[in-house]
Amino acid sequence: MHTDLPPTGHPLADTVARFAWLIPVLPLLGFLANGFLSLHAAATPGPADPSAGGNHHGDHGGHAAAHHDHGHEDGHHAERHPAAGFVSLIGPGVLLAAFGLTIAVFFAMRGAGEGMHAPFVMTLFQWMPTGSLSLDVAFQLDQLSMVMMLIITGIGTLIHLFSVGYMQDDPGYPRFFAYLNLFVFFMLILVMGASYPLMFVGWEGVGLCSYLLIGFWFSEQANADAGKKAFIMNRIGDFGMLVAMFLLFANLGTLSYEGVRAGAAELVFGGALVTAICLFLFLGATGKSAQIPLFVWLPDAMAGPTPVSALIHAATMVTAGVYMIARSATLFSLAPVAQLTVAVVGVLTAVFAATIGLKQWDIKKVLAYSTVSQLGYMFVGVGVGAYTAGVFHLMTHAFFKALLFLGSGSVIYAMHCAYHATHNYADAQDMRNMGGLKAFMPVTATLMWIATLAIAGIPPLSGFVSKDEILAAVFARTHHSTLAEATWLGIPGSVVLYGIYALGLAAALMTAVYMTRMMLYTFHGPNRTGEAERPHLAEAPWIMTGPLVVLGILSAVGGFVNLPKLFGGGMAEILHHWLEPVVGEATLQVTLGETPHLSHATEYALIGTAVAIAVIGIALAWTRCKPAALVPAAEAPAEVGLEKTLANKWYVDEAYDRAVVQPTLGVSRTVLWKGLDTGVIDGLFVNGSAYLMRGLGWVGSQLQTGRVGTYAWVLVLGAVAILSAFSFR
């Protein structure tokens, strides 16, 4: 691989950043190594003539139909994979190396300081040069991608380490790490690519890995279904992204970020074109980041192993939509209507998912809906043009949600080990089967409480700072901004923004409620596992709790990266300043060229409200949820009314199935295939013409009676006809 050196004179050109292309390549190498190990051990090439043997060895497969029990993460009964040692070294090793390199690049970038106002673009090779399209495989290092790279490699490393413990006994161990490494590779491509198509490569690549990892235990139909659903839902979004790229290319003639940024100057502010581009981009984001209407795949994605949920479906991949909008800030700031759409969809998703989260019993499902809800928050942030706030929340959310997922992973691991030891087939993820786990796993419980308080918004934990910043930004935009002046579906922008603010508070309230509820049911009250299982409950090994501790610290102090001016003093708004070269201009455009300013009184009021809401939520949950009254899942009564509707996720899946999936399949099968294809085209035209010929032939054969008299008649009549044709001409 050769690298065309970037524009000379760039401050990063001579630093370690030259080797930044190694950052994604390292996980790729890891993928290749692990993938090879996975196949090498599994593969015993078949006989030279496959059809000679094949089917006649019916006695082989007896043990292949292993026991499948929903919720139990299959495979713990199997012996360790022979290559597990190597894999444990390579899998997290490459990530650690990549993280180290990222840190080095980060410091190089910090060292560049003020010189770093233009992104550092390194072109590896030409990708699709044809016609007027010149598309390179090029990486772009700037402050935004730096933040993302740190999150990805950093949290990625932690989760890889956690997985070493979590997946140790799985027969698919090397495969798991191969997929995980591949995921990190694509995620890095996504954030490092210097053009939309390259982002799309990563975009679809992470979708692919998500598909593979959700369906990791593919022997169970539900898991494979969930993976497929995720991929297809994502593809709907990808369609939007493709169209956005076509629009960009057709109108600006380029697809690289820098080209688009330069070309955006020619676009009309608020024009139909830029609005369309942004809306199509946002359609892409709704798919990847699980927003209304494409959010339904994410809860199902919990079918994957828990570290996957933590890495892909909480910390990194699902936030790609947020990254993409921040990356396209220049465009979005030109289209207030699109921005308001983003914010409205985001806040609606936040509220909607939160309501569902209130009534879930599966611990991972609670976290999944919580993720959907928090992603909604991020979209509110980037939607109202507070790109920094959105990215900030992305970051803090990555900390505390990864912690929550990994913590829940520990819990499930403990539950599963206990059930496994006693050969119980109860659901290891159902909170009704847990309870009182605090006593057995104190570290996990403590850490998860930190994360819960963070996500609920209790100061000074990270979630509080970032969520507050988003809400404050929404509030600030209600006056003196392009958004406030725009109208959205006939409603004045400022009204919309007030509505968003109110709904945001509502979502925050519910967040506090369902998170507290989850913690109470899981860790407090009496233990609801059986007598037999109880002695087997224990804290997970250190390889798993270690990463949790690191994440716990990050969740607690992550907020200090971007403290509001009110508290921060000299330490305030570090992230804001850091991202200034990338999104600063776009943010200013939204706020009409001025830094938004709220009076101190207003700011205190906003913070007070937010904190009050969080406290009320926690208190509400504390008083309403009675872990002592809960009974194990098997004995639980059926839900009724609204509870049932919430537990069934507002029946959205069913509605989609009835409204989209079944009609599509039905129409394809009955109308298109059987009707049009087999019936009309093949039946009527193709075979029809054959039958017509056969029919004509039959008619003709009927003329041949074999009687001379008939022939004479025909002959004479023919002669008469011919002569008459001459006569009456």
Add this chain to the structure above:
Amino acid sequence: MLAESLLLSAVLFTIGVVGVLTRRNAIILFMCVELMLNAVNLTFVALSTLYGATGQVFVIMVMTVAAAEAAVGLAIIISIFRHRQTVHLDDINLLKG
């Protein structure tokens, strides 16, 4: 008398045609065909008064063919009669494949 000859020829030919169409006896049918041939011969002869002897040569040819046809045709009819005991054309459909 050319016009009259031609008219006569046409009338005889038509009678032959009508005969072919109405009769079912194979032998009579054959005779009708002979009548039609004769009608044509008359045309040839009549026109040979204008165009010379070639027309008459044709008549000789036609007669030869008619003789051959009669010989073979009647032989076939006899053969068929031996098999079917009939010369009614409606009863004979051997031509049907």
Add this chain to the structure above:
Amino acid sequence: MDNTFHPLFYSFHFYLFGLIGIASALLFVTRKSPVAAALWLVNVMFCLAALYLMLDAQFIGAIQVLVYAGAIMVVFLFVVMLLNLGHPSELADIRGNGGRLAAGAVGLALLAEVAVLTRARFPAQLTPKAAAALAQVDQPGGVIAPIADALFREHLLAFELTSILLLTAIAGAVVLGRKRGAADAR
């Protein structure tokens, strides 16, 4: 059409033979008995032979009598008698009224069309060779020489081919007419 003058005697006989011919033809097609039909047909042929004579085709008239009336029709009669086609079912061979009417209509239509076409297409002047043709009688060799000339010079190949045709016909007639049983017995 032609303006050649013909004496009344000539015309009278021409029309006479013509009408007899038509009448005989009509009787021929309407007879039930094959023998009667054949005899009426012989009558038609005699009439035609007479007309040939009157049209200066004396040779043709002669062989008309010899070949047609004398040879071919006799063969027909032989066959009729050989097969003994006399019983009622064999006689009732004429189609029903509908068939007859239709056949008549078709015949009339054919006639009408021939008339129309002849009128429309016949060259207006048809006399160029008439004198020459009539003059043949006076030439040495008489009426046969021109025919012989045409037959053995101009159409020699066709003439020779007819011999093959006749040979084939003879062979065919023999093979077909032979009793199947005789061949099988051997």
Add this chain to the structure above:
Amino acid sequence: MNAVLQGTGYNGWVLPVLLALPLLGAVTVAVQGIGARGQDALVQMQQARRTALLFFVAEAVLSLGLWWSVDVNNLAWQGLVDLPWIPQWGIRFTVGLDGIALMLVLLTTLLMPLAVLGSWTSIRERTHSYYALLLILTTGMLGVFMALDLVLFYVMWEVMLVPMYLIIGVWGGQRRLYASLKFFLYTMVGSLLMLVAIVWLGLLAGESTGAPTFSYDAILQMSRTTQVTGAFWLFGAFALAFAVKVPMWPFHTWLPDAHVEAPTAGSVILAAIMLKMGTFGFVRFAVPLFPEVAMHPTVRAVILALAVIGIVYGALVALVQPDVKKLVAYSSVSHLGFVMLGIFAMTVEAMQGALMVTISHGISTGALFLLIGMLYERRHTRQLADFGGIAKVMPVFAVMLTIVALSSIGVPGTNGFVSEFLVLLGSFTTQPVHAVIAATSVIFAAAYLLWAVQRVIYNPLTKLENQALKGFDLNWREIGLITPLLIGILWLGVYPKPVLQKTEAAAARLVRAVDVAVSNARRVGGQP
């Protein structure tokens, strides 16, 4: 490399030799077959396949030099050989290449050895005839891509038809007779009309000189300088022949039947190469010879509409197919719709994308059919409902099937993405609505292929017959024959530049020529 080739005069003889070598091979195999008559079928099989493979490998190696020797930026035909054939009718044996034909020739020569390896053990009866037919078929296909004389083109077109008809009809599945007859008649209807058009064109082109000529260059020259009488009907005749072959909706119904019934190699060749004859025909003949007809708003709208209908329709129908081969067949309808969209969008990017689809569809679908064939040899069924959980027992197969399916879906990093992306991107500038509708197929493609993959290799491993596959994963021959295709998939996905460069000049030339012709026609038409 090029210098070495030039030293042997490579360009001067390679094309006729490439055409003759398979024929020679066919004769050799046939003679062997006569000699081996009465011997054990196994012995016959081994002999026939060995000889055939030898010839195919020789052909592939020989053709590889074209990659270097063909100067794609040269306006003149490369490797041109021009000999009189039937002089009194002005028919010549003219062969030559441009960048587009080059890639298709290479695709053919490189895929054929893999097709032979794909039927290595599955064809057990009348093996000599089978391989001889494959070899004849190769000559036909290569001839179509090389021919620069319209009659030669037509002859090659038909030469290729008969062996395929026999391959389906003799070595096919249950309903092989129906399928082969359908294939033959469908194609024949189109190609006879094309013959009429070719004769007409040849006579027209000969009017000025007095003697008919079927030379492509002469006819192209004529169409550029004069108003061709009946151009609309001529275009129609060509377009119908090619549309059947592509196959464009609604002329596609022969394809599913032919694919399902054909033996593995037949399906591979059919999908990977023969369908490309249709699109190649459009690029080489129908569009350049009658640009003003092809670009007439109505004609263009109809063809584009059919292309887009094919894209969406093929995908939707593929969604509900119970038979894997049928599913892939309908997916081909969808993919080939992209090619047509790309050609008729008439931008360089879209044209290049169309050519990329042509090549990458050949690789991906070829690989899919090979993999399906391997599974069929083991399970003797192609019904999706009969599979499930195969990944547990055949992991290597599962990995390969997944990669190939992803390439067919068009996941970035694979050839499928590059090609579809270019088509859509290029089409969007001239035909935005069509491009957007066509882009929906990214959703459907994922749906039908992933669903199929899931039902084959994922899901519970419940059926005894599938459990019995343990220990019967792909053998080295099978791995070895899929691997080159996988490399192709990734290479074209990551670094398609070399291929794009090969076809760039030809594509750009075509687009420019059509633009010029259309604007000329408009100028002429605009005058009173």
